[in-house]
Amino acid sequence: MKKLFLGVYNPSVILTYIGVVISVFGIFCVNDLYLAVILLMVAGLCDAFDGIFARMYKRTKLQEEFGVQIDSLADLISFGVFPAKIYRAFFSDCIYVSTVLLSFYILAVIIRLAYFNCTADEDKDHFTGLAVTYSAFFISLYVVLCKYIKVLSVIPIEYLYVLLILGFLWNKKIKKPNIYVRIGFLVLAIVFIVLLLQVIMKIKDRKTAKVIKEEEDSASIIKFLYHSLVGRIILKFIFSRVYFSKLLSIYYKSALSKKKIRDFVKKYDMDKGLLNKDFKSFDDFFKRKEDVVADSEGFVATASGKIRVFKIGEDKGLYLGDKKLRIIIKGNVYNIDKLLKEPLPEWAKGGYLLLYRLSLCDYHRYIYPVNGVFVRRRSIAGRLESVRRDAAYWRAFAENKREVEYWHTAFGDIIHMEIGAMLVGHIHNNRKSSFKRGAEKGYFSYGGSRIVEIVGKDIEIDGDILKNSERGFETKIKIGERIGYGSNKAT
Numbered sequence: 001m002k003k004l005f006l007g008v009y010n011p012s013v014i015l016t017y018i019g020v021v022i023s024v025f026g027i028f029c030v031n032d033l034y035l036a037v038i039l040l041m042v043a044g045l046c047d048a049f050d051g052i053f054a055r056m057y058k059r060t061k062l063q064e065e066f067g068v069q070i071d072s073l074a075d076l077i078s079f080g081v082f083p084a085k086i087y088r089a090f091f092s093d094c095i096y097v098s099t100v101l102l103s104f105y106i107l108a109v110i111i112r113l114a115y116f117n118c119t120a121d122e123d124k125d126h127f128t129g130l131a132v133t134y135s136a137f138f139i140s141l142y143v144v145l146c147k148y149i150k151v152l153s154v155i156p157i158e159y160l161y162v163l164l165i166l167g168f169l170w171n172k173k174i175k176k177p178n179i180y181v182r183i184g185f186l187v188l189a190i191v192f193i194v195l196l197l198q199v200i201m202k203i204k205d206r207k208t209a210k211v212i213k214e215e216e217d218s219a220s221i222i223k224f225l226y227h228s229l230v231g232r233i234i235l236k237f238i239f240s241r242v243y244f245s246k247l248l249s250i251y252y253k254s255a256l257s258k259k260k261i262r263d264f265v266k267k268y269d270m271d272k273g274l275l276n277k278d279f280k281s282f283d284d285f286f287k288r289k290e291d292v293v294a295d296s297e298g299f300v301a302t303a304s305g306k307i308r309v310f311k312i313g314e315d316k317g318l319y320l321g322d323k324k325l326r327i328i329i330k331g332n333v334y335n336i337d338k339l340l341k342e343p344l345p346e347w348a349k350g351g352y353l354l355l356y357r358l359s360l361c362d363y364h365r366y367i368y369p370v371n372g373v374f375v376r377r378r379s380i381a382g383r384l385e386s387v388r389r390d391a392a393y394w395r396a397f398a399e400n401k402r403e404v405e406y407w408h409t410a411f412g413d414i415i416h417m418e419i420g421a422m423l424v425g426h427i428h429n430n431r432k433s434s435f436k437r438g439a440e441k442g443y444f445s446y447g448g449s450r451i452v453e454i455v456g457k458d459i460e461i462d463g464d465i466l467k468n469s470e471r472g473f474e475t476k477i478k479i480g481e482r483i484g485y486g487s488n489k490a491t
Contacts, residue, residue, distance in 0.1 A: 012054040019046030023078040044136025080109035112168040130167030257282035268361035294438030294480035303366040306474035356451040365443040372409030412458030
């Protein structure tokens with residue numbers, strides 16, 4: 001009977017198909033380095049065992065030859081395109097360098113795979129040159145070591161990609177790994193995965209020191225808007241535009257939106273007493289004013305939510321510990337200057353950038369963290385991208401609508417910035433020439449939001465927050481609680 005579809009679909013190629021599907025998902029849908037590396041390792045394991053798995057089944061000559069060809073094509077995606085995507089998305093500082101490097105890398109992979117296809121039957125026990133599958137192991141090893149052994153972070157990953165290129169084209173016989181070596185790779189991969197899962201962004205409650213998971217609202221919608229062609233078109237022309245948020249606010253300010261309050265309180269397990277208050281609309285509920293008691297000393301939290309802190313280096317780069325953070329979106333480096341739309345002041349070198357994330361369930365009013373006087377303010381027009389990590393994230397900080405103020409305080413100069421996000425059409429600020437610690441500064445309309453503060457060397461952030469940030473955690477904090485102190489500890 002004539003087959004309806006071309007190809008081989010028996011179990012002998014199932015691991016090859018699984019590996020390539022995992023890689024395609026990683027290429028198009030993953031925006032986190034550690035998750036991408038985990039997927040790369042899983043794809044590598046699929047390739048390491050697919051030959052053994054295939055030989056468990058009786059195959060025709062066509063099926064054997066098809067297996068060789070499909071394996072090479074899958075390897076091109078999994079260990080050629082996927083590692084190139086990882087470098088381009090998370091490590092590239094210069095588009096020209098990355099273009100040249102990755103062009104040679106992918107070319108070397110193609111040459112290596114083509115040569116293997118032509119000579120596969122010549123030596124069943126040896127490879128000629130380094131198998132491309134090993135890129136999964138070495139890239140994963142590099143990322144793990146850079147995370148846990150800080151000294152290795154000074155070794156550019158470009159060196160690794162150059163060595164891989166040379167290894168793929170090396171005209172030397174290398175013995176194929178036996179089953180024991182493959183099992184060893186499996187064990188190492190499991191260890192790597194466990195280590196990397198620990199540094200994928202999590203939230204730590206400051207009071208309990210426990211890791212908590214926060215329910216994200218509209219996760220499926222965000223995934224559609226940012227990870228599909230149709231969604232990105234809709235996002236560009238509708239959802240990220242300020243006018244859309246203004247139109248939506250009409251509904252949230254109307255009495256019709258009151259019915260949303262009960263479901264919202266239940267979903268996020270909020271204080272049931274809120275249901276007894278006479279809110280006129282959901283907007284009225286969302287921007288509600290609560291009593292805030294700020295600590296009487298130190299540098300206090302501007303808002304309730306999740307905070308992550310980055311050190312500002314003398315080069316104006318952002319650091320977690322001694323590792324420089326590379327913020328690369330489509331070849332552009334999103335640095336602090338782009339965030340401010342002007343050069344970072346010299347006084348900020350050696351200071352900190354505080355990144356507050358306010359989820360929908362958080363209190364959306366914010367306060368002054370210290371006593372001070374107003375110097376100047378700027379309003380920066382922009383879009384309203386989502387600030388969630390599975391969406392635009394860093395790009396949003398450089399392109400979204402935001403309000404910036406410069407202060408003189410008892411803790412030195414401070415830059416304070418509110419960043420609008422998707423559905424947040426309005427940032428409401430009080431205009432004060434001088435202010436006291438704990439006084440209300442303003443509030444956001446409906447939607448998740450971000451606040452950025454840049455402080456100088458005169459402020460030291462509490463050690464638990466710094467440690468959490470360096471380990472990849474956000475710290476859940478409450479508005480008004482102390483998060484730092486003056487460098488002389490007298491303020």
